[in-house]
Amino acid sequence: MVRRDMVALYGDKADTDGYRVYTTLKADFQTSANAATQKGLVDYDRRHGYRGEEAKLDYPLEEVPLTDLVAELKRFRTIGPLQPALITEVSDESAKALLKSGETVSLTLEGMQWARRYIDNVDRGPEPKKVSDVVEVGQIVRIIQEKDEWTLAQKPQAQSGMVSFNPNNGALLALVGGFDFQSSKFNRAVQGGRQAGSSFKPFIYSAALDKGMTPATVINDAPVVFEDSSLESTWRPENSGGRFYGPTRLRQALYKSRNLVSIRVLRQIGVRHTIQYAEKFGFDPAKLPNNLSLALGSAALTPWEIASAYSVLANGGYKLEPWYIERIENNDGDTLFEANPMVICDDACEQQRAEEQAREAQLAAESAADESDELAFSDLLAQEATQPEAAADTEDNTEEKPIRYAERVQDERINFLITSMMQDVIKRGTGVKARALNRSDLAGKTGTTNDQKDAWFSGFNRDVVATVWVGFDQPRNLGRGEYGGTAALPIWIDYMLTALQSSPQVSPKIPDGITTVRIDPETGKRAKPGQPNAIFEYFREENVPAQEVEDDMVNPHGESGNIPEQLF
Template sequence: MRIFKRLLRWALILAFTGLLLAVIAVGVAYWLVAPRLPSVAVLKDYHMQVPLRVLSADGKLLASFGETRRIPVTITDVPDLLKHAVLSAEDADFYHHPGVDWRGIVRAGWHVVATGGDKGPGGSTITQQVARNIFLSPEKLYSRKLTEIFIALRIEHELSKDQILELYLNKMFLGHRSYGVAAAAEYYYGKTLDQLTVAECALIASTFQLPSVVNPLNSSKRALARRNWVLGEMLRHGYITKPVYEQAIAEPNNAYPHEQPIEVDAPYLAEMVRRQVLDRLGNEALTEGYVVKTTLQSSRQQAAVEALRNGVIAYDHRHGWRGPEAHQDLPAEASDQDYDNLLSGYTAISGLQPGLVTASSAKEATIYLSSHEGVKLDLAAISWARPHIDEDRVGATPHSVDSVLKRGDIVRLSRDDQGNWQLDQIPAAQAALVSINPEDGSIQALVGGFNFARSKFNRAVMAARQPGSSFKPYLYSAAFERGFTPSSIINDAPLALPDPSRPDGLWTPSNDDGKFAGPMRLREALAQSKNLVSVRLLDAMGLRFAREYATRFGFPLDALPANLSLALGTASVSPMGMARGYAVFANGGYLVTPYFISEIDDRNGKPVYLANAARACGSCQERLLDTRPPGPPPADMLKTPANDVAVASTTPLPAEASSVDGVGVAALPADIHGENSHPPVLAPRVIDPRNDYLVTSLMKDVIASPRGTGYAAKALNRADLAGKTGSTNDHRDAWFVGFNGDLTTAVWIGFDDFSPLGKSNGVGEFGAQAALPIWMDYMGTVLKGLPENTLPMPPGISTVLINRQSGLPTSADDPDSMNEIFKVEDVDRLRNQANQQKEQDQQHAYDIF
């Protein structure tokens, strides 16, 4: 008995000594580690990394940028079932321990001793996992574990249990770039948290431990086994009943990838937003949860995408079938799995589905699609596929299906307007469309190419192409400033000018059709797009004056050639630049700067940036008080500024700014939201409203006159449309730029390598044939149901009867008379000229005798 008491005493002494030594060791360790421990106070206002989201003007998603998927939620928004599932899987005693589970640590320590040093999992509470995930590295070191414990204790001292659990549920990585339970629920199930079933809650909870390995997509069997264990733990802790458990156990794994749905097809503009936001806010823009609201209208953007796609495919079909995309030798015994393997490297491109020809005969071919669907094409479905010879020629219409499609061909299919499958091919040509509001320059729709995945080059703003005859309205405007009128007579006749750069030393421009009409009025010359009239007009008004005047429409001087070829549209411009220039005609003579970011909100929905773009504002009080005469725009408007976003005073801006051709925005701090008292920013007036009215009248005739190159657009049955076609040498570029009071839209089509667009059925691919149909398709859709919108006649315009042949004022009894409009100061001058002409004619008559 005495020996037992002695042993007990020594055991107590040893235990006390060990405990004392342990306390001393922990104290010393804390003393050594404490200076290096991070402050956990930052967790009270901890910002999760949230992707940048880009929305249309009507709130639809254009794009989401960022390396992570995360949807922060508050603890009150997390259903109890999901909280219970996570607690059952990771830390059942979370609400009862002080942040550290000492028994778990002892078990983990015993595991290390028993296994000879294996640092297996276990022993970490939810609080410790938060500490490790936010402040520490994942490496398994004893020093790191000790630091983790101390940080966990500090966290428990600073935050409530609910705050810690909220951090945990939002912060943890749960596989496939999903961080937090809300992002995981959306990606794996396409659901919000309140829509999850018990089994789905348990499966999400099961991914916390090894998310890259055990998740519903990568390892379904292991994930289900882990899920069922979690369900058992929920049953053991009384969170669910036995019937609920049994029903959840029987539920299959229904998870599959649910990418965040893109609601608006606008990748080119979304990329413009990403570049500008990164440029102005730095890399944190992709992680701080900013929401960018653009000026893009989703319905107009969709119409633009469809119009451009249809127009490019129509052009492509006119120039014939270039053959299958690839060819594979198929063994006779090939299976669907073999077909799938062959198609695995092909994806759908703008609605063009990849398919494999598995059988072909004279009457039909069978196509296996990547969607595991078998499609049969008859002769009608391939009737357009005449063999492509060159840009000007195609072969004969096919008379049998197997002359076009052979077994093993990989081809593209699309659906026609009736939903029937037809043969197609990825177009080789490209196109771009830009549509802006002429009132303030806000971009309504933008398409930079046929397909962003195949080519990220944004032709809408980056391409520098020759506009051809679509540049002529700027020169006509300059001519009207120099005293010319719509009835001025210019000779459309052959012309030869010195040009030392040419072998014969002469430049001999010509009209597109090679014909000459003789003396003609400027109104007719623009409607028929007479090149020789434009050259003579430019020469008469002076090249220097015309170049400087053209900068009023937003073009930098160095983009305008210093020779008479400018009359033929040899400037270097982008579709955005042309839309901006024509907006001057559409809004009454004011130069606006296109922009696409209207607002940026922080993660809490508070506006931090707000665009305040310069506006035409023709009826604003401030505009009515502005008596400054029209003139060149400020120099900084010709530097093709970026879409600069002025930042609230709390956020400094970098000095530099990237450049996107002809795109910009002025902005004010977001506090103007609450005041609405700031006067509008007025766009500079660059041309006289009467000049604007005259040029617009001529461009309306381009559409309204049967001789006009844009006459096809008259089918839209709108009297408020004006515009101009454009074509360049060898048909390398085709344009149509036009407008009404609501929209200014520029369309370009061509090849990136400047190859000719060629001819179709012997007719050149002019702007009227290649670009105008796209413009009509888009404008007809977006203006449908809207009232006509055109500028009223400004003061100082007079309507006068003129003689069609001479262009001079005449009397009502003249059988060859017509109405024409003039600036009032030109009328007396022209009447005097008409009287002088009359006197000369009479003098010639007397001379006969």
């Protein structure tokens, strides 16, 4: 991307004139992102079986000089961390493999236990009992070094894209476009676009909160059939697994990723309102379908677009411009370009900004008054010509870049509520594996598209946002059990192990106008005094439930009883 921008700026000279480009990418973050993506794809590939050798030499190896065997191996390029290797010896317990370096390494049965024969993305053959069940002498295979041991691997067929931003200034921290750039230069982080699945739901729920719903609003998770002229046929959406769960609070629906609730929410608040609301986060409205399939993330989006939108959630509700070129210098060290990123104006700088705006208004008024003065513009130029120092000062001042304040696009209280709901995705929902990071400040959302063709995870704390996509370039089913929390989340976790090291845990500040109320967990209404199963929930002050749960809805054991059958 950087080279593309340099060529756009300087043409063919971008490669020959000695320009130095400084980017916002962090070396340790980028290294971690590459390694996490490659590991995640290798692990995914292993879960679905072994497709066999890459090639086979059909002549006796003992009759061929070692140098010729090495030369044969060198025809096979190293792909990411995957080395080509020639199997030279095989027994029941181990095998010998020749590397391009001429070194011979050992492979054990333990490192091949995963290599059940690939049948399809759902089925595999039996577990191998001995090494000779998997490899033969003369085969050229792929191996990878893991924990100082070499193990069998293969080039993954699935691909991935990852984007990570600093949500406080929009700086790009890391970007991965695929498993190996030399094998495929298609940048899946920014090119193309795949259905976002449930990773889009936070923006639908934010729009619902904006319309007056609350985390405790109860929506019926029940079957529904749509006859929609904008859809090709009758639509019978389902939850993952095909089950329906009845009345569900919005908070639960988000962290359990209930599709039917999202559809009913979208139908109630309106598709048009939701698209207009999502546009504030940087989404192109032309890419968002103008029908209820939007609730399931049917829009084709890139990891870049999703990570940029999640940055708004992470920074408290401000829309920033993503950027990655910090400075450009020529061969003499002169600065040709220096970025001027947007600044988030929180409570601490609001007064300062108001004062600056007042000064700007005053200067504008004075400028308007000056236009009526008798002093001719030629006289002003002559005056500057006789005062070169003052003219130089004026020139310097014009080069100072004005502060660019980011626009608040999400209400502070709505931002707090949706972030709290997304934290539950990790605490008790589909992103629970992220608890392995042992942090309390993380929020996120899994995403899995129809027929499990795309897996997503997007998550953040106040300092780092990252989005991961996993899928095939030609969309097809990822296989049994391959959801966002299975295929994409482990990559996100491995990256965040590095990215969060310098980010202290900070509890979010509860904004003014947010209050906590004890509610009945089944109805979302205010709990009765002493109700044993009551839970706490956050509300905007104007949306606090006024009505207490009725007596016949709470039995003596604290369990909710009769729930209205039709809820939205």
